[in-house]
Amino acid sequence: MQHPVLLRLRRASSVLIALTLFVLLAIWLSSGTIQQASSVAPEKPDTIPVSLLRVETELFTAQPYQPVLVAQGQIQPFRSSQITSQINGTLRTLAVEQGSVASAGTLLIQLAEENRPDEVAKSEANLKLRESELASGQRLRRDNLLSETELLRLGAAAKTASAELAAARLELAHTRIEAPFSGIVDELPVEIGDHIQAGQMLMRMVDIDKLKLTAQIPQQQVADLTPGLDVTVTLLNGQQLxxxxxxxxxxxxxxxxxxxxxxxxxxxxxLRVAGASATVSISLPRQQAHRISPALLALNNEGLPGLYAVDDEQRVRFMPLRLLSIDNEGAWAGGLPEELEVITLGAGFASEGEQVEAIRRSEESS
Incomplete structure (x- = not known):
């Protein structure tokens, strides 16, 4: 029979050997798993699809457009003249009445000639005398019988006589007052027998066969204007000229x-509308433009008006425009491409340059 101590030693030795073998086996198995893990690539995770923002769009096509610039203006006679007297005198003949029509060159008023014809005759005789004296002096000067100074005096006397005759004739001509243009006698504050002073108003004539309209145009709109454009004037009663x-x-x-x-x-x-106010509509040159809803208009960071649209790559773009006109039914916009895919719904949720999923409306563009 073996000693108890030896038995315990043998048992402990067996346990130790078994434990050692178990550890070595675990290490071997573990090394094989690690080697397999290092040689096999890890599986890729499933790709998560990106969801694009959906927007509704509509295809807009440019149309011929006749822009019209509207402003408030004042109507005036085409011509208006305040006729005054150039001389003092007595009103002898009144050839027209207030409100009557007179043709250019016809007699309106005749002032008394008084002694003016005699003054003309006197000046004509004096001029003949001075011209005769000058002719005689020139002959004497050629024969050295007259000094140069005396000849100059005779020439000056002849020129003075000519000027006096011209003044006398003009004074006589001013007694006859004629119409400067064809028009209506709109004011006539004088009567036959009145003593007229030089500079006094005799009548006012206006020409309303044509009218002149004046208006003020804002500086932002004047660049489109050129002389010769057609205009339509709407009077207060709705009548148009x-x-x-x-x-x-x-x-x-x-x-x-x-x-x-x-x-x-x-x-x-x-029509008696001179002096009244009216609305003037100026027809600007025809151009291509888009008819859009004012609800589609937006402002970019610079404060410029425009539309949000999508390009060929389905990316959001801000398209600046020039607003031509706007009313309750819509707006006309210029400065845009011929065709444009406009975002009609969802533009407020998209950023410029962002790719979106555009769904075009089936309705035809307006």
Missing amino acids: SGKLTFIASLADSNTRSFRIEASIDNPDR
Whole structure:
């Protein structure tokens, strides 16, 4: 029988050997797993698809557009003249009445001639005398019988007599007052027998066969104007007259920064509208433009008006435009491409340059 101590030693030795073998086996198995893990590539995680923002779009195509510039203006006679007397005298003949029509060159008023014809005759005789004296002096001078100074005096006397005759004839001519143009006698404050002073108003004549309209145009709109454009004038009663733009000021008003324009308006019926206000519509040159809803208009960071659209790569783009006109039904915009895919719904959720999923409306563009 073996000693108990030896038995315990043998048992402990067996346990130690078994434990050692277990550890070595675990290490071997572990090294194989590590080697396999290092030689096999890890699997890629599943790719998560990116969801694009959906926006609704509409294809807009440019259309011919006739822009019209509208402004408020004042109607004036085409011509207006305040006729005054050039001389003193008595009104002898009144050939027209207030409100009557007079043709250019016809007699309006005749002042008394008084002694003016005699003054003309006297001046004519004096001129003949002075011219005769000058002719004689020239002959004497050629024969050295007259000094140069005396000849000059005779020449001066002849010129003075000629000037006096011209003044006498003009004085006589001023007694006859004629119409400077065809028009209507609009004011006539004098009567036959009145003593007229030089510079006194005798009558006012106006020509309303044509009218002149003046208006102020803002500096932002004047660049599109050129003389010759068609204009339509709408009177307060709704009646319309047509004409042409004739003048655009080159200098803006220092207070309003606006430019004065003038238009010549046909008035075949001689409507009495001179001095009244009216609305003028100026037809600008035709151009291609887009008809859009004002709700689509937006401002970029620089404060410029425009539209949000998508390009060929389905990216959001801000397209600046020039607003031509706007009303309750829509707006006309210029400065855009011929065709444009405009974002009609969802533009507020997209950023410029962002790629989106554009869904075009089936309706035809307006």
